[in-house]
Amino acid sequence: MRLSRTLGAFLIIATCGASSAAFADNPAGFYIGAGVGESQNRSDDSRYGYPGYYNDYQFAWQGVIGIRPISLVGVEAAYIDFGQPYRHRNGFYDFNVSGSDSHPTAPALFAVGYLPIPIPFLDIFAKAGAARLSTNLTDFVQQPCVAGGPCPYFVPTDRHKVTDTRFAYGAGVQSKFPFGLIVRGEYTRISSPFGDPDALLVSALWQF
Numbered sequence: 388m389r390l391s392r393t394l395g396a397f398l399i400i401a402t403c404g405a406s407s408a409a410f411a412d413n414p415a416g417f418y419i420g421a422g423v424g425e426s427q428n429r430s431d432d433s434r435y436g437y438p439g440y441y442n443d444y445q446f447a448w449q450g451v452i453g454i455r456p457i458s459l460v461g462v463e464a465a466y467i468d469f470g471q472p473y474r475h476r477n478g479f480y481d482f483n484v485s486g487s488d489s490h491p492t493a494p495a496l497f498a499v500g501y502l503p504i505p506i507p508f509l510d511i512f513a514k515a516g517a518a519r520l521s522t523n524l525t526d527f528v529q530q531p532c533v534a535g536g537p538c539p540y541f542v543p544t545d546r547h548k549v550t551d552t553r554f555a556y557g558a559g560v561q562s563k564f565p566f567g568l569i570v571r572g573e574y575t576r577i578s579s580p581f582g583d584p585d586a587l588l589v590s591a592l593w594q595f
Contacts, residue, residue, distance in 0.1 A: 416454065418569065422590025423448045426469040428491060429582035445470025447586040449575075453499070455594075461499040463514065467575060468492045469584040491584040493518040493577055495555045508563045518555035518577045520584075523548050554578045567594040 426447035447470050453463030471490040495518035502511045559573025569592040576585035 416456070416595055417452075418455070418567075418592045418594040419452045420569070420571075420590050420592030421448065421450050422571070422573075422588040424586055424588035426584060426586040428469055428489065428584050447588065449586070449588055449590065451590060451592060455499070455501075459501050459503060461501070463497045463499050464495070465497070465575075466492070466494045467518075467577075467586060469586055489581070490523040491520060491577075491579070492523075493520040493553075493555070493584075495519070495575075495577070497555065497557070510561045510563070511559075512561070512573075513556075513558040514575075515554075515556045518553050519550065520553045520577050520579055521548055521550045522579070522581060549581075551579070561592075568592070569594055 424447050426445050428443045428445060447468060449465050449467045451463060451465045453461055455461035469491040495516060497514040497516035499512055499514040504511060555575065555577045557573055557575035559571055561569050561571035561573075563569050571590045571592060572588070573590070574585065574587050576583050
């Protein structure tokens with residue numbers, strides 16, 4: 388599964404960096420960074436143009452900024468783009484085919500708690516907060532094939548955005564390297580009535 392491969396890549400990086408990070412200090416303060424990974428976009432109902440039930444794995448990315456004033460507690464803001472699923476079609480033998488796709492994005496604010504483990508170069512954390520989840524919905528219909536043109540092709544019939552403030556949460560592990568570099572692997576999920584978007588991300592952070 389692609390999600391497990393993403394997490395495995397992080398664990399390899401963290402293991403390689405553990406010995407060199409053992410002599411690094413543990414600064415507590417401002418940090419900033421970005422990450423990439425894989426999201427799972429799903430639909431749990433057919434409201435607002437959703438075509439029914441599906442699961443899609445897509446490329447996802449995030450930007451992160453935060454502060455850790457004490458070793459056990461921090462506050463973090465993030466912007467997460469869960470990617471755009473492929474169009475999902477409804478029809479019979481590809482005739483009169485129509486459907487929808489979606490593109491969830493969200494700025495989010497988290498409280499972050501760190502486990503008090505006796506390993507100076509490693510952190511295990513959980514976070515919870517609120518996200519302003521925007522789901523950009525596009526309805527489309529398939530057009531007949533035309534000689535010399537693309538086949539099939541789709542024409543958007545309606546675009547609209549659904550925006551809600553939703554509960555967001557996640558957990559992860561991070562390894563500290565010298566010069567303030569932190570490599571992090573984490574899982575983040577946002578509750579949504581349309582199907583909770585989630586992502587497994589690997590991020591590089593710089594702590595000052």
